[in-house]
Amino acid sequence: MNSQVRQQGGADGTVGKALEVLDQVADKGRPVRFSELLAETSHPKATLYRLLQTLTNQGMLAYDEDRQTYAPGLRLVRLAHSAWRQSSLAPVARPYLTALAQKVGETIHLAQLDRGQVLYVDKMNAAEPIEMFSQAGKVGPGYCTGVGKAMMAFLDADDRQDAINRQAYFAHTPNTLTTPDALAAELDRIKAEGVSYDREEHEPGIICIAAPILSSTGRVIGALSITTSTSRQSFDGLEQHRAALLRTAQDIAGAAESWQFPT
Amino acid sequence: MNSQVRQQGGADGTVGKALEVLDQVADKGRPVRFSELLAETSHPKATLYRLLQTLTNQGMLAYDEDRQTYAPGLRLVRLAHSAWRQSSLAPVARPYLTALAQKVGETIHLAQLDRGQVLYVDKMNAAEPIEMFSQAGKVGPGYCTGVGKAMMAFLDADDRQDAINRQAYFAHTPNTLTTPDALAAELDRIKAEGVSYDREEHEPGIICIAAPILSSTGRVIGALSITTSTSRQSFDGLEQHRAALLRTAQDIAGAAESWQFPT
DNA sequence: GAAACGAGTTTCATTATTTGGAACCTGTTG
DNA sequence: CAACAGGTTCCAAATAATGAAACTCGTTTC
The missing domain is CATH 1.10.10.10 (Winged helix-like DNA-binding domain superfamily/Winged helix DNA-binding domain)
Known part of the structure; x- marks a missing residue:
């Protein structure tokens, strides 16, 4: 059901x-x-x-x-207000997202992993103004989104397996990975390469390139993606943004690291 | 404490x-x-x-x-995402807020009443772009804000008394109403007049004019305010916006009424 | 208009969960 | 190494949750 x-x-x-x-x-x-x-x-x-x-x-x-x-x-x-400010990357990442969005002119998503699912905590739509909660707080599947795979790939073995087990493996499109094994293999590739792609695996016509945001100790704290549609951009076009994406991910990681609350 | x-x-x-x-x-x-x-x-x-x-x-x-x-x-x-979309006025009111903000060129707040306290569910800052949760989800006192008083004034007797009892009556400024009686009297005035004011009762230098948003049956469903500072605008300046404010409040009420979820 | 109905609310003895004082870890400090 | 503070676990006693069934109350049906 x-x-x-x-x-x-x-x-x-x-x-x-x-x-x-x-x-x-x-x-x-x-x-x-x-x-x-x-x-x-x-x-x-x-x-x-x-x-x-x-x-x-x-x-x-x-x-x-x-x-x-x-x-x-x-x-x-009311509670979420606190949660968003404290537990999410969004407040820290905001300026970096804005900069990236303007630079690449595509939609940027910032996500975190919540029990195997992707939770979008911020979004930047290069053109239009920001939409509030209408985007932040939204959840999506982990196994067929760029950000989801990027985060899962860098989990440690236990958490990764746990996340793999939690997926629904519904074939949203012909490209969707529908078995734990296929996903595991893809995660290995991603870990080796450092970025992940969504090749129309969730919605036809929608593609993205995503990178994990890792703490200095290597823990996954979130992920970042540049999304576009096949009608606007080719895959190679996205590839062009790889460097900027990785750079931004690193910057955010750095900012998050240093901005721990005053105890 | x-x-x-x-x-x-x-x-x-x-x-x-x-x-x-x-x-x-x-x-x-x-x-x-x-x-x-x-x-x-x-x-x-x-x-x-x-x-x-x-x-x-x-x-x-x-x-x-x-x-x-x-x-x-x-x-x-994640939960708040649902709550905001369903239980708050914000999604419905958005376009009206935008219009009003552009027209008057001041900050607009949209609030609802949560157990005697004011919960801001949206904000429009004429100039700058919107700040996400950093504003929505914030709570404020009911007894010394324009929106708070506007909503309390139109509650029915029981709820109103309940709300009056829940207030903290801390004197944020010399103008703050600090007794239940003073507040009750003010609420009567507001109900008669249809709009409420914050005369630097919460923060020095900050003033606002607010109006309740009432359903067709007369129930309070929220409130709307135009805020400014004494350095930018006089009280009379705010008064100029009264008509537009009331109009917008009515429009939102109408829109909320018709946009009840398909059952 | 009485009877059956459907949705929601309350009751109460039974059962399962929560409680919290105290003991127990475990890494730190003097 | 002993004392300590911040956490974690135990277990019998106390409390709260359970759920079948009975009860309202407003509709629909006969």
Whole structure:
């Protein structure tokens, strides 16, 4: 039913269940009725009811009395504000992204890895002005995006295997890698080469070149990509930007390193 | 110690406690150590430890092994993406804000009420490009901001009283209203007049004019403000924008009304 | 207009989870 | 090397979550 990756393995207690419900509501992308959630969940009526009550009570969900629907609550927006500022690369990387976007004239994505999935934390659309949350916070698959593969390639063995296992391997296009083995092989190539490509593996006509952002100790902290469409640019065109991309990735890594919070 | 408003009255069960801890970490605004949290909380060591474990496990917190610190996790960013799109006025209001910002050439804020506090969901800075989460998600006090007072003024009796009770009444400036009675009186005036003002009540030199955004049934769904500084504009200058402000508020209300999700 | 229905809410004895004091690690400091 | 501080784990007692069933209340059906 859901071609996305499963995320929370084991439920840790009540909190885990509550957050699972929260995700369920959020994933819907629109206000949901109690019964709709009930149909999808394994929890009995009363349990689901109380979980929703608690979450609503806490402002994590908003309940529309008129329509009898639940939607993600504003408290999340408040919390995310902190999360974005602290745990994401975005604030630090902003200036570098801007510079790169202007230089290459293509769309730049900044992403981080969240449980095997790609979480876009910033986007720069050379031409148009920035779109807020409409882009930051979006998630995408790890196995068929440039940034996803770039980050996975540089994980250590355990985490890498874990990430490989979490993928959904849905064939979005004829070029999509659809087996763990194929992905693993591609990751090896990427690690050797230093950059990854999306060869229309996610959406037809969309290609990109991506590079990981690595800390001085070699840990993956994010990735950066230059995206374009086959109608605008050839693959060779992207290749031209390789140096600038790698340079920017390094710059961001450096900035992130030095800008650790004052303790 | 904390001059802000208390938010979650009673703890609902384990989930409530976990979210309380989450807030605590988020409010710090920087990575925190276990012991630092322990010192502030009433929970015993073991309990706090397990709550943090659970939250980290779930991706609501991120744990930095090297530094042994906790920070809000990326899962929040993902969730907030949904929340912002669904529960906030921002996506609908965007075009109207842009138009208004260009017309008046001042900073525009769009806010909603979250438990007596003002939550800014969008901002338009006529001149500069938009800053992402750095503005959206920010919270402010209700009793001494234009948008806060505008929203409170149009709540129904119960909610209004509740909101009045939740305020901290800290005297940020000599003009700040510091008693529930003074605030109530001001709210009456605002309700009669239709717009509210911030007369340097929050920050010296900063003034604004704000209007509520009301649904067709009269429910408060948000507020809108035009902000400037005394050095740039007089009070009368702001007054000039009253009509445009009210007009925009109405337009947004209309747009929000018709753009309810397809059920 | 009564009866059946569907969606949501509450009850209560049972069961499973959370609790927290204290003991236990483990790397640091005097 | 002993004392220590910041973390982590144990386990019996206390508490909170569970879920089948009963109950509202507003609709639809006969």
